[in-house]
Structures are given as C-alpha cells and as structure tokens.
Amino acid sequence: MRIVCLNCLAEFKFDSTRRSWIWVLRQPNGGFATRVGDYSRRLDRRCPNGCEIDEEILDYPTTVIGFVGESASSKTHLIVSMIYSVMNDPVLAREWSIVPSRRSTKLLAALENTLMNRQAIGYTQKRGYVGAQMQRQENGIGPLGTPQPPRPPQPPMAQPQTQTHAWSGWQVRTPILIKFTSLATRRTVNLAFVDVAGEDVADAEIAAKVSPHLAIADFIWFVVPSTLNKQYLAMMREHAGPANEDSLSNPVEHSQTVGRTKMMIDQIAKLWRTANSYPLDLPIEPPRLHASTIIAKSDLLSLINLPEVGIVAPPADWADSPYSLNGAGNLYQPGQIDYRSDATRSLVRKLFPAVDSTLSIHFPHNRYFPVSAVGCGKRADNTYPVFKPFAAVDPVIHMLNLIDHRRAER
Numbered sequence: 305m306r307i308v309c310l311n312c313l314a315e316f317k318f319d320s321t322r323r324s325w326i327w328v329l330r331q332p333n334g335g336f337a338t339r340v341g342d343y344s345r346r347l348d349r350r351c352p353n354g355c356e357i358d359e360e361i362l363d364y365p366t367t368v369i370g371f372v373g374e375s376a377s378s379k380t381h382l383i384v385s386m387i388y389s390v391m392n393d394p395v396l397a398r399e400w401s402i403v404p405s406r407r408s409t410k411l412l413a414a415l416e417n418t419l420m421n422r423q424a425i426g427y428t429q430k431r432g433y434v435g436a437q438m439q440r441q442e443n444g445i446g447p448l449g450t451p452q453p454p455r456p457p458q459p460p461m462a463q464p465q466t467q468t469h470a471w472s473g474w475q476v477r478t479p480i481l482i483k484f485t486s487l488a489t490r491r492t493v494n495l496a497f498v499d500v501a502g503e504d505v506a507d508a509e510i511a512a513k514v515s516p517h518l519a520i521a522d523f524i525w526f527v528v529p530s531t532l533n534k535q536y537l538a539m540m541r542e543h544a545g546p547a548n549e550d551s552l553s554n555p556v557e558h559s560q561t562v563g564r565t566k567m568m569i570d571q572i573a574k575l576w577r578t579a580n581s582y583p584l585d586l587p588i589e590p591p592r593l594h595a596s597t598i599i600a601k602s603d604l605l606s607l608i609n610l611p612e613v614g615i616v617a618p619p620a621d622w623a624d625s626p627y628s629l630n631g632a633g634n635l636y637q638p639g640q641i642d643y644r645s646d647a648t649r650s651l652v653r654k655l656f657p658a659v660d661s662t663l664s665i666h667f668p669h670n671r672y673f674p675v676s677a678v679g680c681g682k683r684a685d686n687t688y689p690v691f692k693p694f695a696a697v698d699p700v701i702h703m704l705n706l707i708d709h710r711r712a713e714r
C-alpha cells in the first residue's frame with residue numbers, strides 16, 4: 305500500500321516482512337529511487353522526513369479530499385458539519401463504523417462543540433512562513449484557525465533531517481482524518497479532509513505551494529456560496545427574517561464574487577494540470593480526480609422565488625421547526641442525489657451561469673451538492689439561533705460510493 309505523508313508529501317511503503325520503510329524518491333526526469341529506512345520510525349509515527357503522521361494512514365488506504373473556496377464561503381463550517389452529520393447519521397450507522405483518527409479526535413471535538421454550542425468558528429488563518437528551524441514545531445496557529453497549545457520539545461531524530469520538502473518552513477496544516485469501516489466487508493478507508501484557506505488560493509506564492517497537495521487529492525470540492533450573485537443577495541436581504549437578517553447584512557460574509565470564483569476554478573485546474581503533467585487542453589476527469597461543487601449556505605436560497613429552490617434548499621421555516629420531524633435533508637440514494645444535483649445546476653445557471661460554464665470546461669463530470677452547514681446564518685453576536693445542518697451527509701455518501709466503485713474495478 306502506497307502511503308503519502310499529508311504534510312511533506314513523502315511517498316513511502318511499509319514492508320512488514322523486512323520491518324522497514326521503503327521510501328520512494330521521485331526524480332525530476334520521471335524516474336524514481338528508493339531508500340530503505342528502519343522500523344523505529346513506525347513507532348515514532350513519523351514519516352521519513354520526520355513529520356508527525358496519523359498512525360491510521362499506515363494501516364489503511366487514505367482518500368484525500370480538498371475543499372477549495374473563497375474566504376468566508378463556509379469551508380470550515382462545512383467540514384465540521386459534514387463530519388458531525390455522518391458520525392451521527394442513523395442511516396449511515398447501519399453500514400459504517402465511523403471514527404476519527406487518534407490525532408484528530410481532540411481538534412474535531414473542539415470544533416464540533418463550538419457548533420453544538422451555536423457559536424461561529426473563526427476564519428482560517430492564511431498559512432504563514434515560520435522559517436526553516438521552526439517548521440516541525442507545529443505550535444502557534446493550528447489547522448482550521450484554532451489556536452493549539454505548544455507541544456513539548458520532540459526527541460532528536462535518528463538521522464539528521466536535511467531533506468527540504470514542499471512545505472519546508474511553512475506552518476503545518478493538519479487534515480482531519482476519519483476512519484470509515486464497512487460493517488459488511490470489514491474494509492477500512494481513511495478520509496482526510498483538507499481545508500485550503502481562501503487566502504491560500506488567492507496568494508500566488510502559496511497557491512503554487514498548495515498545488516502538490518492538490519495533485520494528490522482524490523476529490524476536490526469547490527465551495528461556492530449561494531449569495532454569489534449580488535443582485536439576488538439584495539433580494540435575499542429584502543425578504544430576510546429574524547433568522548438570517550444579521551448574517552445577510554454582514555459585509556465580510558458575502559464578499560465573494562463571480563469573477564474571483566471563476567479565476568479560482570481556472571487557477572486550481574491549471575495548478576492541478578501542472579502538478580500532474582496533465583495536458584492543458586484535456587478536461588480533468590475521474591478516476592484521476594473527482595471534482596464536485598457544494599453550493600453552500602443553502603438556507604439562504606429559500607429567500608428567492610425560483611422553482612428549483614423547493615428541491616434544492618431547506619424550507620423557509622427550517623431553523624424553527626423541530627429536528628426530529630423533518631430529518632436532516634439527506635437523500636441517500638444515488639438517483640435522488642443526481643436529481644437534486646441537476647436541479648441545482650439549473651439553479652446555478654440562473655444565479656451565476658459563468659461559474660457553471662467555467663466548471664464544465666475543466667471538470668465535465670462536476671456535480672452539485674447544495675448544503676447548509678449550520679441551517680441558518682449567524683447573528684451579530686457570532687452565535688447561531690440553531691445548529692441544524694441540511695443535506696451535509698449526501699456529499700460523503702457520494703464519495704463512499706465512488707471509493708467503493710474504484711475498489712470494485714481493481
């Protein structure tokens with residue numbers, strides 16, 4: 305099984321008969337060499353470059369999922385809400401055991417608690433440069449913008465670590481890793497949720513550094529907020545009720561634009577093609593990469609009067625009605641998920657058609673998933689009236705189905 309360190313992208317295998325690492329070193333001419341490391345590294349839970357890794361990635365295949373979107377588009381809320389929703393979903397529980405990795409448990413619990421206490425999660429910090437010596441300390445700003453306590457000093461490495469890598473000197477951003485075990489087959493797959501801060505994509509220097517990470521992604525989710533069309537945003541403001549008045553008048557939250565979103569999609573496609581030596585004029589297709597789009601903050605769509613809204617978005621009284629009566633808006637069945645995807649595409653073609661055409665140029669298999677991570681907008685005091693996600697499980701069902709197909713093909 306090929307293992308990739310999600311921090312430095314070192315590729316390695318673990319040879320249990322020889323009790324050693326086999327470290328694959330890619331060379332610029334397309335060839336590769338290998339280097340054998342010793343077994344103690346496994347006990348360290350470190351990659352050959354010395355980064356701390358989740359021990360689960362040594363044991364099970366890992367699917368890497370990148371979330372890309374402009375700042376304040378809801379990426380971080382989505383990741384936390386999706387994970388929370390799948391771990392508590394009664395239908396998924398019949399088929400899967402879903403457990404966070406040991407290293408992700410604490411961070412995930414803190415983020416979930418924030419939402420369950422109806423508090424907003426802060427914006428994710430742009431990745432900072434911390435200098436060559438500090439790169440492995442991992443303290444300061446943690447993943448997803450959460451402050452992390454400083455870690456105690458680490459024991460010295462067995463060998464001097466002189467290797468530089470894609471992220472040398474940059475803050476480490478740890479993905480959230482969730483282990484999915486099928487109750488029917490007992491097979492396990494890890495899903496690694498990687499949050500790419502909006503500013504990381506906007507900054508050319510950092511974007512170039514993000515590209516090797518995008519190159520190893522199995523899934524990319526573009527996150528596009530429902531409020532992208534400012535004419536419709538004005539209409540939403542006109543019809544807003546107490547549940548979303550504050551958030552709609554918040555200028556930062558709806559600062560995303562059609563122009564920048566198109567540029568971002570173009571940029572990501574270009575970075576991915578370059579990093580994978582993929583022809584510039586060919587569309588990017590599965591199984592190389594699964595790209596889909598989440599239309600985020602779908603709770604706001606009920607404020608506009610278009611026929612697709614009834615299929616796509618939660619009802620206008622979603623935040624006020626009791627949870628148990630209407631479930632969590634998931635459809636579960638691939639056929640129904642496709643039907644909602646088509647309705648969402650039709651809506652997108654009315655609200656921001658240029659985004660759909662840019663997506664379909666690069667990613668002709670793109671599908672749409674409308675999701676409300678929270679179920680409502682945040683109030684001026686940074687709290688939510690309720691935490692009630694809508695359709696946050698369906699994107700994960702979609703991915704699990706595709707992962708299963710991929711296995712069946714092998």
Ligand SMILES: Nc1nc2c(ncn2[C@@H]2O[C@H](COP(=O)(O)OP(=O)(O)OP(=O)(O)O)[C@@H](O)[C@H]2O)c(=O)[nH]1
Binds near residue numbers: 374382603679
């Ligand atoms: N109405 C509504 N607002 C939401 C929802 N999810 C998030 N928001 C609002 O959108 C804002 C941005 O959400 P984040 O999750 O921080 O966005 P992000 O994409 O991670 O942004 P960066 O970290 O800056 O890249 C938050 O302050 C939320 O209040 C939702 O489901 N509905």
Ligand SMILES: [Mg+2]
Binds near residue numbers: 381499
């Ligand atoms: Mg964020």
Ligand SMILES: [Zn+2]
Binds near residue numbers: 309311312314351352
């Ligand atoms: Zn590493």
